[in-house]
Amino acid sequence: MASALETAFDPHALAGHVDSLTLPSGRKLMLRFAQPDDSDRLQRYFRSLSQASRHNRLMSGAPELPAPQLDRFVHSGEADAYTLIASMADDDSDDVIGEVRYGHFGPDVEFGLSVADRWRGQGIGSVMLANLECRAAALGGERLFGDTLRSNSAMISLARSSGYQFSPTPYDWKQVRLEKPVTYLPLDIPCTTWRLAAGARRSIGV
Numbered sequence: 001m002a003s004a005l006e007t008a009f010d011p012h013a014l015a016g017h018v019d020s021l022t023l024p025s026g027r028k029l030m031l032r033f034a035q036p037d038d039s040d041r042l043q044r045y046f047r048s049l050s051q052a053s054r055h056n057r058l059m060s061g062a063p064e065l066p067a068p069q070l071d072r073f074v075h076s077g078e079a080d081a082y083t084l085i086a087s088m089a090d091d092d093s094d095d096v097i098g099e100v101r102y103g104h105f106g107p108d109v110e111f112g113l114s115v116a117d118r119w120r121g122q123g124i125g126s127v128m129l130a131n132l133e134c135r136a137a138a139l140g141g142e143r144l145f146g147d148t149l150r151s152n153s154a155m156i157s158l159a160r161s162s163g164y165q166f167s168p169t170p171y172d173w174k175q176v177r178l179e180k181p182v183t184y185l186p187l188d189i190p191c192t193t194w195r196l197a198a199g200a201r202r203s204i205g206v
């Protein structure tokens with residue numbers, strides 16, 4: 001399947017790009033860029049998270065995604081930051097069951113993610129993080145990092161089993177920084193569409 005990113009990094013062309021990821025159960029998870037018309041769907045998802053999950057994700061007691069953040073989340077591509085929405089391929093409702101937000105800062109790519117409470121422990125967080133490595137590498141990222149609360153044992157476990165290293169978060173003793181170098185050469189990126197995107201990006205000298 002050809003990726004929109006093969007030819008251009010135009011945020012208006014991102015809508016049609018969908019990655020299909022296989023979970024350990026064999027079920028397929030669809031990952032696509034959030035668009036402005038996902039606003040209600042995404043907010044419903046954040047409201048549906050348990051209070052503890054939302055607190056871990058937003059690092060605040062907010063009952064939903066604050067409006068300015070929601071606006072940024074549904075404008076994937078602006079300021080080199082992207083939001084991915086996950087849903088199950090075999091679920092007609094198209095309910096959001098997870099999200100990833102990531103932004104490029106030169107060679108560094110910062111991320112945060114969440115998975116709906118009832119879908120936890122099925123490898124969704126792991127496959128989304130692995131897919132993020134492909135995306136980061138394809139757009140020139142060399143290091144993934146994120147900060148999480150020291151009390152967030154699920155995220156720390158996920159990061160550990162995904163090969164992340166840990167260091168103190170600067171200026172916040174309650175958090176820990178998770179970091180992983182992205183070591184793929186463009187032609188070795190293990191997600192086909194992102195390998196192609198990386199090749200196209202090199203050939204047009206982006």
Ligand SMILES: CC(C)(COP(=O)(O)OP(=O)(O)OC[C@H]1O[C@@H](n2cnc3c(N)ncnc32)[C@H](O)[C@@H]1OP(=O)(O)O)[C@@H](O)C(=O)NCCC(=O)NCCS
Nearest residue numbers: 053056114115120121122123124125126154155157158161
């Ligand atoms: C952290 C989070 C994304 C993990 O998602 P997930 O889909 O359940 O993760 P996976 O099923 O891929 O599990 C990955 C690993 O983490 C471990 N893990 C997952 N949940 C765990 C928990 N509650 N306690 C301990 N370990 C846990 C799994 O055992 C697995 O380890 P393994 O690969 O060695 O078996 C999810 O718990 C979440 O959305 N939490 C709320 C939001 C949040 O904390 N976001 C992080 C802020 S950046």
